[in-house]
Amino acid sequence: MGKRVLRREPRAHWPLLVIAMLVLLAELCLNGYVTHAGSENGDTSPEPSSDPAPVAATGGAAVQRLEAGGRVTSRAAPAKTIALTFDDGPDPVWTPRILAVLAKYHARATFFEVGSRVNQYPDIARQVVSGGNEIGSHTFTHIAAGVPAWRMRLELTLTGNAVASAVGKSPVLLRLPYSATPEALTGAEYAAWRDAAPGYLLVLTDHDTGDWRRPGAAAIARGVRPGVVMLHDSGGDRSQTVSALDQAIPRLQAQGYRFVTVSEALGLPATPAATAPQRWRGQALRLAQSAAAGLVRILTVVMVVAVVLGLLRLVVQLVTAGLHVRRVRRRHRRPLRDLGPVSVVVPAFNEAANIAATVRSLITSDYPAVEVIVVDDGSTDDTAGIVERLGLPGVYVVRQPNAGKPAALNTGIRHARGEILVLVDGDTVFAPDAIGRLVQPMADARVGAVSGNTKVANRTGLLGRWQHLEYVQGFNLDRRMFEIARCMPTVPGAIGAFRRAAVRDAGGVPAETLAEDTDFTMAVLRAGWLVVYEPRAVAWTEAPATVRQLWRQRYRWCYGTMQAMWKHRRTVLRRGAAGRLGRRGLGYLLLFQVLLPLTAPVIDVYALYSVLFLPLGRTVAVWAGFTAVQAATTAVALRLDGERYGPLWSLPLQQVVHRQIMYLVVIQSTVMALLGGRLRWHRIVRTGAAAEHAVR
Structure with a gap:
């Protein structure tokens, strides 16, 4: 068997993007000069x-x-x-x-x-x-x-x-x-x-x-x-x-x-x-001016559409969040039930920084019957040894050569005894009641998977605050909406529960994409199972602490999500549960996680044009109004999650900096997907922040 060769990630598109944006800005400035300078x-x-x-x-x-x-x-x-x-x-x-x-x-x-x-x-x-x-x-x-x-x-x-x-x-x-x-x-x-x-x-x-x-x-x-x-x-x-x-x-x-x-x-x-050169120059000038005017008209439409879609998304998120809150309240009126043994599978590769805290948080759960299976996927540090030396009852270590996270999960599932499986990342720390709350929706026989509520543990710096707001406002509001629409595309790897029958129907955890959690969840949905969100099942995870680590993580997520969307693209034409995934879930992901981010550089250039040539007061008012709506929505999300409002002050900066990183990630992922390149597994460096949170 020959050695697998990974194609280098494309780089030439970055200079091309910069050149294209500069040309676009020049064209817009020409229109601004013609229209507003006189x-x-x-x-x-x-x-x-x-x-x-x-x-x-x-x-x-x-x-x-x-x-x-x-x-x-x-x-x-x-x-x-x-x-x-x-x-x-x-x-x-x-x-x-x-x-x-x-x-x-x-x-x-x-x-x-x-x-x-x-x-x-x-x-x-x-x-x-x-x-x-x-x-x-x-x-x-x-x-x-x-x-x-x-x-x-x-x-x-x-x-x-x-x-x-x-x-x-x-x-x-x-x-x-x-x-x-x-x-x-x-x-x-x-x-x-x-x-x-x-x-x-x-x-x-x-x-x-x-x-x-x-x-x-x-x-x-x-x-x-x-x-x-x-x-x-x-x-x-x-x-x-x-x-x-x-x-x-x-x-x-x-x-x-x-x-x-x-x-x-x-x-x-x-x-x-x-003279002939004067006519040629005049013709070139006229074409450039016409193109600039056309670009402004097009970008104005794109800007309006993007703003309208963004506001519509916020409205839908808020409405469905209200519906979801009422649904969860009805769910919580029932006392917590013992639904039988729960097997927790923890795939781990070089997780020495957090693994002890992760395992302790799982085994000390207030749910009565929990077994923890840690699958050491060829770690080069002492991950497996740390777990073994803990000597905790109900905790088992399985060692295997490095084969990747999906293989580690499938190994753990094969060793598990429970009919309810909780799949957990090796850097995640569970709240004491997280497992009990996470599995409660399984009382409904139609539910095949449950997403828990992942929270950022290391949220002290700006980057941590931005990711905290993103998790609360972006991910969690989306999950509430997806449950109402019955098209939840992702149960996060950090905290999710699956019925063994749903796992079997989905064919196990797939290894074809880098976003195995998204691919797996989509397969569960296609099999006809309901996937729901339980916001009170809380787990703490360590978010990337540097821009480079954030880039690597989101690049993998975005590229893997695109792979999963392409893999399940035919669901758009299906009926029933698969059709809901295709037309609602994939449609939403395509629009808001691919297409709109791809237009973001153009919108930013148009925003710069607006600052330079349009009435400054109006431009600032539009930006401030949109940011205020975002802040209000985020405040609602923070309240629903029981979080403090303090990080809201960083939201305007998030719109300027964090947003740029995210849309550049989408551009890189899109180019990589179109060129058919293969992406290496990008793993962030762990510092033990989740473990420190557990100690606090």
Whole structure:
């Protein structure tokens, strides 16, 4: 027989995950920049500048050029000429309506468009140009003057690329957001032009119609006079602007005025064609912006679904917990019964730190007839010797070569005499009444297995507190829910009772998966037995004391659970008890222990995006509200378990740190499962914390 070779655990997916998350964050930041960085979305006016604009600029005409040496020259529209200009577009509603009015009267105009909106509506930008109109730059995000020169240059470059991609032209006209007439030109606006866009012609206005204030169509129409006229085709309801054009254009045309673009009015050269690299860059930018917007929409839906499912889960847990409490109370009204001999099987491999306390807690149980069988599975320490030297009556030691926990359990079951079997981990300490309470549900002949209540013994540090809260709020509330739904997928290895007939029907403890307790319990359910939860049967276990040990334990649990789910996947199509396991139990595990954790990195990136770009107060309120609901649910779980509320203070930190570890474990396990790798048995280092708890 050849030597078994274990495939190395995959590692390359971690750099890939980091790269994917960085790309996702970059895409979200692009959307955030486009959507939230511009002044139109938040800022109200340009920042003041300590240096005033030159007199040549403030006293000049509407169209200005910056010559070599910093000299400003300007030109005005000739007589009988009106250059209509429209800011802030393109808009999917109002720009086409304005274009229709212009085409109706054979008029042309200049549209100063926001680059990000050109990327959103390139077809409308093409409609603008195809109608004989021209496009100028209005920055990429409608940013106000006063920003650093590098940012303004970036805004104009991105806008130029966007226009190039949409219409194949490279804009040379610039209107800065919030600018107006020459005399109103601020030092900040002049500095932005001088430092970031000296190659552009700065187009101000002779007449600001004030249509953004919506003063009425007649008032706007009166503002249309010879020269450069400012209007808007986006930023809100522009129906008054459309009506004003329908009034003003025919009236002024009848008086001999012509409506032309700024370039036509001043006899400027036609807008130059964009270069091929500029068009390519613009196309890439548009695709990236579209993808970013799509990602935000998708992630918003994912976020909402995740929150709704999380809240729904909490509601279901609380409702079923109430039902379970009433069921347990009815169960406890009956006096404790002697249900016959109980055999406790303890598989042990290198459990010297805790084994003595474990065995003592079992043999001193207040249940009248208990035998303890310790199966030493090839330990390299003195586990078996420690038990033998205790010299306790009713305690038996069976030694076997190392064959794994399932084999040790099956060995112990074969040696056991009782019809009720309690399977116990070698690091677990039982409360005196735990065995008696654990076996009581076996009075119902339909019950094949009972899960006890595992508690964390070493809960002094943060990691211990987090696991304590996880056991109480996560595991135990789930067990209450699973009993009500009759689909309990796991009786924990730390404390569980099984009817021998159920063990026989399940075919013994299986060895095909690393989560033998989950696999075994699922087999018992499939055989038609009920599996219940007895919260008053308490046992103390030693939880991992370091992040590395926690990772190893949960990695094994998660990977083994996935193996068990795959093994029993066909139960989804079955009827009866097997169908309940498949559709309820496996469905719940798939949704809440696999799929939702797999989306957690994406949700965390979205949360970071929310902090950076969405209203901070709203983001904090959502997080605080969800954490408060979690805290309230955990408080209920602690009360049901008779625990103190003290560890609740660590819950917010648990959501930030412990949760990340858990979802990374799921990712690692999923990758391992998809690649078909084999996972070694990961055993945590025991320190004797459970034994110390028993002494206390």
